[in-house]
Amino acid sequence: MVQRNPVLDFFSHLVLILGVLIVFFPIYVTFIGSTQTAQQILTSNPISLLPGNNFIESYRLALFGGKTEAGASIGAAAPMMMISLGSALIIAIGKIAISLLSAFAIVYFRFPLKNMVFWMIFVTLMLPVEVRIGPTYEVVSDLRMLNSMAGLTIPLIASATATFLFRQFFLTVPDELVEAARMDGAGPMRFFWDVLLPLSKTSIAALFVIQFIYGWNQYLWPLLVTTDESMYPIVMGIKRLIFGEVYIEWNVVMATAILAMLPPAIVVMLMQKWFVKGLVDTEK
Structure with a gap:
């Protein structure tokens, strides 16, 4: 007590x-x-x-x-806020979608050099933004994606942090659920959609809040890839x-x-309960 x-x-x-x-x-x-x-x-x-x-x-x-x-x-x-809103939503949803699928593949599929692939993803966290931003800008420029929503968002939607967090979460999912899904005849994507996604909803909510704020507050990357005022974020x-x-x-x-x-304040207030639960909840 x-x-x-x-x-x-x-x-x-x-x-x-x-x-x-x-x-x-x-x-x-x-x-x-x-x-x-x-x-x-x-x-x-x-x-x-x-x-x-x-x-x-x-x-x-x-x-x-x-x-x-x-x-x-x-x-x-107002137009700049719409640009920021669109890019923040695309970055947040894109990061979560790609991270979910990559973590699912790393945990539940067997393929050569699986651990090396994971550590190659994880090691990107050690690269400062300044190291990656020059080559990334050159690729975006060569693909003619400057002054576009694609140029603002696509280079930012991959996330090693989110992949790592989802991987760690998927590792805690009981093996009995996997076996039960196999006995019911569920394929990999059915198991992913009907079992893993519902279990991951609090983690997804927490990451959505973090990634939305990350996308909304972007300054350095839009400063490089936008010269047209109609594509300026807020x-x-x-x-x-x-x-x-x-x-x-x-x-x-x-x-x-x-x-x-x-x-960002509205997103945090509306999703505060899910955000906190996704960070501290350990129930599966």
């Missing part, structure tokens, strides 16, 4: 509250800045922590673009707002940053 200590409970809650405040305060300041005008942000020192009256105009400019009062041209964030859009104009509309920058945080 776990005994409760009021003093320890107080300090643990205090640490949690301080942690939440430290994480939440920059987001709060960003939101407050998005409700003010650029002039108010520049002239107030320090920045006001009370909401302004420019909420609608800031988010209208951030979403749909246009000209500001200072004459600055603002690009619309993260590059924020960079353009900061470095693209002489006069920076900080309220629009902050509104765009808030908009860019919403989809």
